[in-house]
Amino acid sequence: SSLSTSGEADPVALRAEQRARAMMRERFLRCLISMANKKIQFLMYERVTVAAVFGASDIDVLNFQVSDLQTPIGVQTEALIRCQDVISYSFDM
Amino acid sequence: MSTTSAWRQQTPRDWEHYVNKQVTVTAHGQQQHRGWLHTVDPVTASVVLVQLGEAAGGCSVSVVMGHAVEQVEVVGEADEETAMRLSSLFRSEAPELRGSV
Amino acid sequence: GARLGTTAAPNERPGARRGAEMRKLYGVDTAKIQAMEAALQLNFDRNCDRKLPKYWPVIPLRL
Numbered sequence: 506s507s508l509s510t511s512g513e514a515d516p517v518a519l520r521a522e523q524r525a526r527a528m529m530r531e532r533f534l535r536c537l538i539s540m541a542n543k544k545i546q547f548l549m550y551e552r553v554t555v556a557a558v559f560g561a562s563d564i565d566v567l568n569f570q571v572s573d574l575q576t577p578i579g580v581q582t583e584a585l586i587r588c589q590d591v592i593s594y595s596f597d598m
Numbered sequence: 599m600s601t602t603s604a605w606r607q608q609t610p611r612d613w614e615h616y617v618n619k620q621v622t623v624t625a626h627g628q629q630q631h632r633g634w635l636h637t638v639d640p641v642t643a644s645v646v647l648v649q650l651g652e653a654a655g656g657c658s659v660s661v662v663m664g665h666a667v668e669q670v671e672v673v674g675e676a677d678e679e680t681a682m683r684l685s686s687l688f689r690s691e692a693p694e695l696r697g698s699v
Numbered sequence: 700g701a702r703l704g705t706t707a708a709p710n711e712r713p714g715a716r717r718g719a720e721m722r723k724l725y726g727v728d729t730a731k732i733q734a735m736e737a738a739l740q741l742n743f744d745r746n747c748d749r750k751l752p753k754y755w756p757v758i759p760l761r762l
Contacts, residue, residue, distance in 0.1 A: 523725055530640050535735075572750070590759055591666075
């Protein structure tokens with residue numbers, strides 16, 4: 506997301522916005538890290554549901570690198586899932 | 599409550615208001631997800647929801663991609679204990695980053 | 700992109716938010732966020748180098 510206009514003018518508001526962004530980004534990155542080696546269920550567009558063992562994501566979250574992807578038509582040992590194809594994903598901690 | 603086009607365009611301060619709230623997120627296809635909002639990724643607007651179990655340990659996590667979020671509705675507030683559990687989530691899972699951050 | 704097969708290459712990396720832009724976004728927390736992002740990206744690149752994953756599905760579900 507871009508900087509809000511209020512943030513650019515007012516240093517106090519800018520700092521508050523940076524702090525909020527950093528806190529939320531750190532939480533999100535830690536969540537991504539914790540997914541490594543966990544079994545993830547992906548709900549995708551066109552009502553496609555798959556499960557896979559999570560490997561890693563690139564930082565802009567454009568691709569998920571996964572293993573043992575269980576698709577409706579078989580298992581793919583190593584795969585990349587396009588994040589644009591995904592609606593949601595879930596896993597247990 | 600926030601609707602779809604609005605959701606991705608909100609500012610970090612707007613998203614921050616939802617952190618630690620119990621929310622219902624409506625995703626593409628009218629699929630609904632209920633949980634405690636752990637965070638919103640400021641880069642993609644993706645929403646991380648947590649369903650806390652009874653025991654201190656277990657919980658399940660669902661993430662709705664920012665591009666698929668249609669609506670976010672607040673349905674409850676976290677008490678202090680719940681907020682604590684939400685903050686400490688995922689913290690012990692990054693040994694390669696421990697100490698460096 | 701050469702590390703992945705023809706069906707697998709993410710050959711653009713939009714939003715490589717670097718330096719000054721990162722600093723504007725994250726302020727005093729920039730170094731911490733950058734370090735975490737670098738570690739994650741390294742993991743992703745290393746896994747792709749080793750495992751040579753191919754896109755699934757081959758054709759995007761959503762264009």
